[in-house]
Amino acid sequence: MLISQTGNYKKRGQGVKGSRGQVKILLKNSSSNPRILESLNPAKGFTLLELILVVFIISLALSIVMPSLDIGGSTLKAEARHIGGALRYINDEATGKKQTYLFNVNLNDESWGFEGNTEKKKISLRGNAEITDILIPSLGEVSSGEVIVEFGPMGADEPIILHIKKGKSEYTIIFNNINGRAEIVEGYTL
DSSP: BBTTSSSSSSOOOOOOOOGGOOOOEOOOSSSSSEEEEEEETTTTTTOOOHHHHHHHHHHHHHHGGGGGGGOOHHHHHHHHHHHHHHHHHHHHHHHHOOOOOEEEEEEEEEEEEOOOOOOOEEEETTOOEEEEEEEETEEEEESSSEEEEEEETTEESOOEEEEETTTTTTEEEEEEEEEEEEEEESSSOO
């Protein structure tokens, strides 16, 4: 038979609320000491809101930490995007301002840059990245020395294919002189 903590009898199957929201069932057995059986505590476990908050905090921390790590040649891909963006910029500036810009690639010291009437930039590749070669139809494949490509008021006269690598990772930058777009492709392609 069930009894409460105050000594009042309750109907069979009902319990008594204990501390912290727990339900305690008191059983009176043949001895004079009642046994306490605890049912499942409804307060144990995590709520959905707590789980969502933990996942959010972990994903926020990862989004801050991951860009600083060089996983799988991500800096090489960033270099390829930087060069591709510069090629688009040079083409747009040359055609928009009707001026001549020069795109310079130095394969000996792993640097590239551009020069216009009012601006000049030279950028070296970061880390152990290197420029493998540059392909231009009028020059062919050039793997050493310096290459200068002219972007006139109508843009570049020829397409440009540039290969960069770091360790086993390689990227190809393909500049289309007709539409002024640069495409970044993983691997060595022509």
